[in-house]
Amino acid sequence: MFSLVIPAFNEEKCLYENINEIVKYVQKYDYEMILIDDGSKDNTWGVIQKLHSENSHIRGIRFSRNFGKEYALCAGVAEVQGDAAIIMDSDLQHPPEYIDAMIEKWSEGYKVVECVKEQRGKETLKNRISANAFYGLLYKFTGYNLKNGCDFKLLDRQVVDEINQLKESQVFFRGLVEWVGFKKCQIFYTMKERQGDTSKFNVKSLSKLALTAITSFSSSLLYLTIFLAILFFVIAIILGIQTLVNKISGNALTGFTTVILLQLIIGACVLGCLGIIGVYISKIYDEVKQRPRYIISEKI
Ligand code: UDP
């Protein structure tokens, strides 16, 4: 059996049709479907109840408020009873036609089957630029290349169990999947246009997600101070020598040399100390997350 995990936020308009469309593609399998109402303000929960009463494979989870898609996915994955979980959006932008191919790859032994956007569907220029900036920065800071990736994935039971064990409170789901590892393969698909109204994400929620993604998978921002300190130190030495040369050759105004040297020394010291504190904070941060040090994928 496998489980479908589908988050929904203010999707009353099309949820019923979309879910029934997805069911068409999975009813030949033994499946369960977990729908998460991420604190919708409209009648999404009512629709989920209706779906549940009509189809015993469908279960629902309802959040007390809107926590965001990442958390809805975590809640759904924590409920998974099947041997694998397929995660997808409720707006049919993740085409259910690909479920067969995903399951086939899974039966070939892949633990993570990722669907990768072959071309991003119809998108505005603004969206494309912000997506490129987001994935570019993420790659620079964390080394994870998630470009064109999305949350349309199949995760084996083992991967699901590992993800459920991660305790951190701020999550970027795709990052977690990347972090736990395991044998992975990709399927390419063309993203469709959204069924229903507009995207549920706005610039604010996307920026927040980007910041969480970068800060929870890398401490590099904290190391920036160390880098600045070294840069400043080098400049301080050069300027210091120049100031002293001026002083000795008698070209300096009285008192100026002391002021310049003090500024340089204090500046370099302050930045250096901040950098050291930054490094310790990054270590504390890594510890606080309480991630396991490694994950064993198999044992014989
Ligand atoms: N979603 C959610 N909580 C949110 C925002 C979105 O559960 O706070 C769900 C939404 O219902 C949909 C999926 O996440 O099933 C993707 O959202 P959307 O299609 O709006 O985003 P996009 O396609 O622009 O990435």
Ligand code: MG
């Ligand atoms: Mg969408």
